[in-house]
Amino acid sequence: MIFLKKTKNYWFVAIAVIAAWFLLRSDSFLYQEPVGQVTHVKVQSKQKTTDEHNNTDNIYHQQLTVKLLNRNKIIKLTNQYTDSQTVTHKYKVGDQLLLTGHAGHFRIISLKRDAVIGSLVVLLLGLLLIYGKWRATSWLTLSLVANVILFAIALYIDVHLKNPNVILIFSILAIVVASLSLVLVLGRTLQMVVTLLATLLSTVLTMFIMFAALKITGNEGVHFETMSYVTQVPVTLFIAQTIIGVLGAVMDEAADIVAALFGLRREKIERHFKDYWHAGMNVGRDIMGTLINVLFMIFIAETMPMVFLMLRNGNNWPYILDQIMNLGILQTVISGIGIVLAVPVTSALVGWIAERYKVVD
Amino acid sequence: MNAIGLLIIILFILMVFVGGVQGMKAFVGLVLNFIVIFILMILINWQFNAYIVTALMSVIILALAIYLGAENQFVTNTAFKTSLIVVSILMVVAILVQHLGQFQGFATENSEELEGLSLNVGLPFTKVAVIVMVISILGAVAEAAMAIVADLNEVIERTPNLSKKSLYAHAHIIGGQILGTAINTLFFGVLGANLPLLIWFIRLRYSIAMFFNAKLLMMEVITMLLGMLGILMSIWVASRLVVHGYVKIQSKNMRKGE
Numbered sequence: 001m002i003f004l005k006k007t008k009n010y011w012f013v014a015i016a017v018i019a020a021w022f023l024l025r026s027d028s029f030l031y032q033e034p035v036g037q038v039t040h041v042k043v044q045s046k047q048k049t050t051d052e053h054n055n056t057d058n059i060y061h062q063q064l065t066v067k068l069l070n071r072n073k074i075i076k077l078t079n080q081y082t083d084s085q086t087v088t089h090k091y092k093v094g095d096q097l098l099l100t101g102h103a104g105h106f107r108i109i110s111l112k113r114d115a116v117i118g119s120l121v122v123l124l125l126g127l128l129l130i131y132g133k134w135r136a137t138s139w140l141t142l143s144l145v146a147n148v149i150l151f152a153i154a155l156y157i158d159v160h161l162k163n164p165n166v167i168l169i170f171s172i173l174a175i176v177v178a179s180l181s182l183v184l185v186l187g188r189t190l191q192m193v194v195t196l197l198a199t200l201l202s203t204v205l206t207m208f209i210m211f212a213a214l215k216i217t218g219n220e221g222v223h224f225e226t227m228s229y230v231t232q233v234p235v236t237l238f239i240a241q242t243i244i245g246v247l248g249a250v251m252d253e254a255a256d257i258v259a260a261l262f263g264l265r266r267e268k269i270e271r272h273f274k275d276y277w278h279a280g281m282n283v284g285r286d287i288m289g290t291l292i293n294v295l296f297m298i299f300i301a302e303t304m305p306m307v308f309l310m311l312r313n314g315n316n317w318p319y320i321l322d323q324i325m326n327l328g329i330l331q332t333v334i335s336g337i338g339i340v341l342a343v344p345v346t347s348a349l350v351g352w353i354a355e356r357y358k359v360v361d
Numbered sequence: 362m363n364a365i366g367l368l369i370i371i372l373f374i375l376m377v378f379v380g381g382v383q384g385m386k387a388f389v390g391l392v393l394n395f396i397v398i399f400i401l402m403i404l405i406n407w408q409f410n411a412y413i414v415t416a417l418m419s420v421i422i423l424a425l426a427i428y429l430g431a432e433n434q435f436v437t438n439t440a441f442k443t444s445l446i447v448v449s450i451l452m453v454v455a456i457l458v459q460h461l462g463q464f465q466g467f468a469t470e471n472s473e474e475l476e477g478l479s480l481n482v483g484l485p486f487t488k489v490a491v492i493v494m495v496i497s498i499l500g501a502v503a504e505a506a507m508a509i510v511a512d513l514n515e516v517i518e519r520t521p522n523l524s525k526k527s528l529y530a531h532a533h534i535i536g537g538q539i540l541g542t543a544i545n546t547l548f549f550g551v552l553g554a555n556l557p558l559l560i561w562f563i564r565l566r567y568s569i570a571m572f573f574n575a576k577l578l579m580m581e582v583i584t585m586l587l588g589m590l591g592i593l594m595s596i597w598v599a600s601r602l603v604v605h606g607y608v609k610i611q612s613k614n615m616r617k618g619e
Contacts, residue, residue, distance in 0.1 A: 031570055049481050057481035085487055086466045086480040095463075098574055114573045116462035120586045127593055128540075136537050143541075144548065151552065159563045170556075185541050213367050221363035229470055229557040231564045241556045248549020252542040256508070259538070285380045289387030289430040290507050291546070294500035296391060297422075298550045300398055301497040301584075305466065305489050306474070311406045312482035326365070331554075333368045336391070340375040340384075 013126030020122040024115035025096065028069035034099040035112060036075070038091050040065035044078075053314040058083045064091055066106075068099075075106055086309065143184040147177055166232065170240035174247045175200065181251065191262050194353055198254040198346040203246050205345065206338035210242070223326045242331055245299075246338035249291050253339060254346045257283050261350045269358050273351040280347025288343060292336040299328040299335075383432070390429035397421050398496070411488035412456075415495055419448055422496075426503045436514050439606060440506040443599040447502050448495065451591050455494040458587070464580040465490040470561060471577075490580065497584045501547050502591040506599045508539045513603045525608055532600035543592045551585045 004011070028035035044061045051057070064077045081088035089111065091097070096112035128137045154173040158164045178199050186192035214222065224234040260283045261276050303325050310320050321329075376384035401418040405411050423444045428437050459465070465486040467475060512535045517523060552559075558577060572578065 033568070033570055051479040051481050053479060053482075055479065055481065055483040057483040059481065082481050084466075084480070084482050084484050086482065087468065087471075087475070088466075088480075089463055098570060110571065110574050110576065111463050112574050113462045113464075113576070113579045116458055117573065117579055117582055117586075120458065120583065120590075124586055124590050124593070127590070131593060131597060132537055132540065140541055140544065144544070147548065155559055155563055159560060181545055185538075209371060210368070213371065214364055217362050217364040217367055219364060221365050227557060228474060229561040231557070231561050234557075237557055237560070241553045243553075244549050244556065245553025248546045248553070251549075252546040255542050281379065285383050286431055286511060287504075287508065288376070288380065288384070289390060290426055290500070290504040292387070292391060293394065293426045293430075294504050294546060295550050296394065297500035298497050298547075298554055298584075300395075301493045302554050304402065304493050304496070305486065307402055308406060308484055308486075308489055309467075309475075309478060309480075309482065311402070312484055313478050330365055330368070333365060333372055336372045337368065337375060340372065340379050343379045 009130045013123065013130065016126055017119050017123045021115050021119045024118040026069075027114070028096075031070060031098070033109070034068050034071050034102075034106065036066035036068045036097045036099055036106075038064050038093050038095045038097065039067050039074075041091065041093055049082075053312065055312055060090070062091065066097065066099075069096070077106060077108065079108065139184055143181050146180055146184075150177055150180070164232070166236040166240045167243075170243055174203065174243050178247060178251055182255070185255070190353075190357065191258055194262075194350055195251070195254050195258045195346075198258065198342065198349045199247065199251045201349065202250045202254065202338055202342035202345045203243060205341055206246055206250075206334060207239070207243065209337055209341075210239075210334050221322075221326075222330060223323060226323050226326055238327065238331075242334050245295060245331060246335050249295055249335060249339050250342045253284065253287060253291055253342050256287060257343065257346045258350055261347070261354070265354050271354065273348075273355050276351035276354055277347045280350060281343060284343030284347065288339050291339050292332070295335045295339075296332045299332045300325070303328045386429045390425045393425050393429075394422050397425065401492075401496075405489075405492070406484070408484070411485065411492060412452075415492045416449075416452065419452075419495060419499055420445065422499050423448065423503055426500065427507060430503075430507060431511065433511070433514060435606070436507070436510045439510045439599060439602050440503065443506040443510070443595050443602055444499075444503050446598050447506070447591055447595045448499065450594065451498060451502070451587055452491070452495050454590070455491050455587060458583060459487060459491050459494070462579065462583065463487070464494075464576060464583060466576075468576045470558070493580075494584055494587055498588045498591045501543065501588045502595045504546075505539060505543045505592040506595040508543070509536055509596050509599045510603055512539070513600070517603075517607060523607075525604060528604050528607060529600070532604065536596040536600055540593060540596055544589050547585060547588045547592065551581055551588070555581050 042063045044063055047059045049057050049059055059080065059082050062079050062081065064079055065074065066077055067074050079091060081090045097108050098110045098112050099106045100109050101107050125141070128140065132140065150173060154169055158166060158169050179196055182192045182196050186195065224238055227234040227238065230237065257280050261280055264271065264276070264279055306324050307320055310324055373388055376388045380387060397418055401414060404414045423441060427441045427444065431437055513532055516531045562572065562578060567575065
């Protein structure tokens with residue numbers, strides 16, 4: 001009983017996660033597309049294949065009996081998949097599918113994944129609530145939701161303009177998003193203004209270095225044309241991407257350094273530029289390495305599936321590094337430069353401002 | 362001259378200028394991590410068990426990221442222990458999520474890149490999806506663990522005779538701040554990596570249903586959610602470990618005093 005009482009909150013979260021799972025599994029009435037659930041699977045044939053690179057794989061044909069959840073009908077579909085499941089899917093009993101077409105000619109467009117995503121969101125929110133209590137969590141969620149909305153607006157503008165200036169749109173987005181996030185976290189204080197200035201200044205400087213390096217070398221060794229999912233000029237898209245990636249990390253770092261230095265300022269107001277500079281560099285030194293790692297892992301993991309496919313297709317490493325991992329590495333390096341630059345920029349800025357404004361707010 | 366080479370040199374010079382010896386160590390750590398990921402991909406391509414290889418390489422990556430990032434032994438040991446606990450839990454969650462949501466491989470959006478490639482390659486991409494999820498969160502988990510342990514350590518060093526209760530209170534305040542900024546970093550990092558895909562979805566007028574179910578987009582959302590979960594858990598676990606370690610050291614000191 002005591003155990004149950006002590007862990008009460010966790011039980012609530014567990015129940016909420018399970019409830020979200022079942023709710024979202026039965027939300028098919030919200031969909032315009034036909035939604036079906038696999039009730040029976042029969043493997044009809046299995047065939048061994050060997051491709052030109054001597055990879056062996058098995059191709060299966062499966063017959064799926066699917067109950068349409070929002071059409072009240074039972075249909076049969078055939079599906080083909082391989083052991084590697086690179087583009088194909090092996091469907092299991094219980095899987096829910098989004099379909100297209102009508103009477104007799106149904107085709108699978110996607111697995112229905114909203115229940116998995118929804119449950120995970122509920123789990124995260126639940127644990128955040130337990131940890132952060134209602135107020136702090138709602139601020140954090142609010143700032144995330146606001147960022148998503150701002151992002152959606154920027155994307156909408158970008159897609160609906162005839163000749164969008166991508167860099168301009170996403171630079172403005174970056175400024176707005178940074179200001180908003182910092183105001184929500186720090187309130188309208190001098191500390192917030194300094195953090196914002198340091199963030200923007202570091203990001204601009206980083207972009208300047210990137211442009212300079214690309215100009216000097218004439219884009220040598222950089223393959224913007226290898227970018228995936230391109231629907232507009234890749235170079236500008238890459239720059240916009242990098243601005244956003246750098247911004248988040250730099251904001252994090254600048255906030256840490258400024259917070260530490262303002263702590264010093266509160267302890268004793270009569271300090272010189274040098275004190276702030278040294279203290280800031282000390283704080284920054286400790287965090288820059290792990291911060292670069294955060295982005296590095298994200299950018300490199302992103303390229304992995306394609307790297308494996310290329311390796312299996314008999315491509316050599318130099319080619320893969322040059323064609324598949326090229327932009328991931330470039331983005332990591334530029335973000336790294338931003339993260340390192342933010343340390344001296346922030347330290348100097350705080351020192352300069354703190355020496356002039358000696359009124360504690 | 363190669364543009365990426367030039368930028369890497371600039372990064373190295375900046376890191377040494379700003380961080381001195383520690384900066385150089387951090388740079389070496391990055392290079393070593395790159396090599397470890399390289400080895401990971403080679404081993405998996407050779408059909409070694411994907412989960413075992415990923416678990417082993419994750420330990421090495423975390424060790425490199427943490428032990429080359431800071432000096433203080435209490436800080437690095439605690440952060441490392443925290444990261445190991447959190448990443449093992451998240452790996453189980455990732456396997457479960459992948460089993461339920463089938464996020465593996467490529468989709469029709471990749472058709473152009475896949476042209477001319479053999480797709481029956483005999484490598485389980487279901488496992489590759491889990492690897493991608495686990496590797497993406499390593500950095501975020503290590504960073505959050507380091508940040509909170511380092512800050513708490515400073516509190517302990519600055520205030521003598523700190524009670525267990527007030528250390529917990531400090532952990533909570535600092536943890537809240539780190540949580541906010543770390544989640545922001547991850548959020549922008551993932552968005553920054555996926556701008557083209559998002560524009561693709563909007564430009565080609567995907568139905569709303571696809572925004573909540575399509576494989577490629579949901580894979581990114583899952584990665585982001587797992588990362589946020591990782592940050593939260595690592596702050597929580599690290600606070601516990603720090604307080605636990607502090608109480609132990611304190612009682613030892615008291616016994617010595619008697």
